[in-house]
Amino acid sequence: MKEDPRLIATRQAALDAAQRILVDEGVLHVTHGAVSKATGISRSTLYRHWPDARCLRDAAFRRIATPPNIPPKTDGPMRSDLRWLLGVLMGALNDTPWGQIAPQVVAAASTDEEARLVITEFMKDRFASVEAVFAAAIGRGEITDDVPVDQLIELAVAAPYFRKLIRHEALDEDWLDRHVDLLCSYAKTNSGR
Amino acid sequence: MKEDPRLIATRQAALDAAQRILVDEGVLHVTHGAVSKATGISRSTLYRHWPDARCLRDAAFRRIATPPNIPPKTDGPMRSDLRWLLGVLMGALNDTPWGQIAPQVVAAASTDEEARLVITEFMKDRFASVEAVFAAAIGRGEITDDVPVDQLIELAVAAPYFRKLIRHEALDEDWLDRHVDLLCSYAKTNSGR
DNA sequence: CTCCTATAGAACACATTGTTGCGCAGTAGA
DNA sequence: TCTACTGCGCAACAATGTGTTCTATAGGAG
Numbered sequence: 001m002k003e004d005p006r007l008i009a010t011r012q013a014a015l016d017a018a019q020r021i022l023v024d025e026g027v028l029h030v031t032h033g034a035v036s037k038a039t040g041i042s043r044s045t046l047y048r049h050w051p052d053a054r055c056l057r058d059a060a061f062r063r064i065a066t067p068p069n070i071p072p073k074t075d076g077p078m079r080s081d082l083r084w085l086l087g088v089l090m091g092a093l094n095d096t097p098w099g100q101i102a103p104q105v106v107a108a109a110s111t112d113e114e115a116r117l118v119i120t121e122f123m124k125d126r127f128a129s130v131e132a133v134f135a136a137a138i139g140r141g142e143i144t145d146d147v148p149v150d151q152l153i154e155l156a157v158a159a160p161y162f163r164k165l166i167r168h169e170a171l172d173e174d175w176l177d178r179h180v181d182l183l184c185s186y187a188k189t190n191s192g193r
Numbered sequence: 194m195k196e197d198p199r200l201i202a203t204r205q206a207a208l209d210a211a212q213r214i215l216v217d218e219g220v221l222h223v224t225h226g227a228v229s230k231a232t233g234i235s236r237s238t239l240y241r242h243w244p245d246a247r248c249l250r251d252a253a254f255r256r257i258a259t260p261p262n263i264p265p266k267t268d269g270p271m272r273s274d275l276r277w278l279l280g281v282l283m284g285a286l287n288d289t290p291w292g293q294i295a296p297q298v299v300a301a302a303s304t305d306e307e308a309r310l311v312i313t314e315f316m317k318d319r320f321a322s323v324e325a326v327f328a329a330a331i332g333r334g335e336i337t338d339d340v341p342v343d344q345l346i347e348l349a350v351a352a353p354y355f356r357k358l359i360r361h362e363a364l365d366e367d368w369l370d371r372h373v374d375l376l377c378s379y380a381k382t383n384s385g386r
Numbered sequence: 387c388t389c390c391t392a393t394a395g396a397a398c399a400c401a402t403t404g405t406t407g408c409g410c411a412g413t414a415g416a
Numbered sequence: 417t418c419t420a421c422t423g424c425g426c427a428a429c430a431a432t433g434t435g436t437t438c439t440a441t442a443g444g445a446g
Contacts, residue, residue: 004413006423026304033402042425106358107300111219116361123360151375155348158355165299166354167316168309182344189382199392235394
């Protein structure tokens with residue numbers, strides 16, 4: 001028993017519009033009325049699919065907030081691996097819908113348990129990627145295992161997020177170079193004490 | 194020609210209530226109606242003071258987001274100054290209304306120009322405080338002026354914000370000690386190259 | 387005391403949110 | 417093809433929130 005194609009078409013068109021509104025105008029503007037106006041789908045139909053505003057917003061969030069898989073690169077040298085990985089992260093913040101809705105997910109996480117899970121899982125994944133780079137560097141003997149890796153990981157990820165979400169400063173190649181330089185410099189000068 | 198005490202009293206009572214609503218229930222619930230119900234002040238009076246909902250919310254935000262004056266401590270040593278300053282910052286994030294509404298300001302700033310101003314001004318102030326510490330350390334010769342101070346300032350502030358707002362991890366004394374250690378260690382080992 | 391002005395309160399128009407009932411049209415199964 | 421089902425559009429509706437305007441009242445300044 002297949003699903004009625006009308007259901008699928010409506011859901012897809014509505015969520016396309018909801019996603020666009022979420023990115024362009026913010027979560028507050030993702031309403032049944034706005035989606036209806038944008039798509040031509042009647043409000044009553046939208047209410048049948050998503051009983052209230054929260055359901056609709058959650059659906060729009062979930063559509064965007066799925067973290068992409070980052071293929072690991074840990075073949076060294078450390079600076080190269082780190083630069084590549086943080087470049088991917090920076091690119092996601094700059095050029096994908098994720099970067100645009102991240103601030104709203106952050107806000108939601110302060111009151112909403114599910115949003116908090118989404119973001120902590122997301123960060124756990126990011127941290128693991130960075131940790132793999134440092135672990136590989138330790139394995140190659142580039143740095144020693146007495147450097148405070150956990151702190152460096154946090155700083156590595158914190159900087160681009162802080163810069164983008166809170167300061168609204170540009171994330172560009174030049175900044176990234178300096179950021180990676182600082183991380184590597186610290187890691188190396190604190191090796192083998 | 195003094196200002197009518199009625200004006201002052203009304204503004205203060207209204208903003209007190211608006212602030213409480215903002216912290217307890219979120220920005221969405223900060224409305225003229227809600228403030229009116231909470232204070233007994235009539236809606237028309239509130240509209241006279243803040244012509245629309247956005248003005249009212251902005252006023253409530255600004256009331257909380259106004260940086261408290263941090264008495265500067267730059268008499269050294271650098272580690273002590275930095276530890277003290279970041280301790281104040283951490284305390285603000287942990288124990289003041291600012292820590293509670295910061296996520297909402299971050300989210301609002303992604304689409305709202307006024308909120309962005311609030312947060313960038315706030316950060317400018319924080320950054321200036323940290324910079325004063327480094328400048329004093331350079332003046333005393335603790336570190337040299339070829340250290341990338343701007344980057345260190347950003348990391349110094351980014352870490353607690355990232356940890357609190359995005360990771361929802363604890364900001365405690367132990368973490369702060371390690372954070373300050375790392376910053377100072379980097380600044381000193383990269384002095385006088 | 388008198389003038390000025392802030393406030394309270396009510397009435398109003400308007401938009402948004404959410405619900406319900408009905409006719410229509412597209413879909414699936416025989 | 418015929419029939420039963422179901423999603424959709426539409427209109428009407430209540431409830432709430434937003435913003436305006438008017439008048440009467442009460443408190444403050446000179």
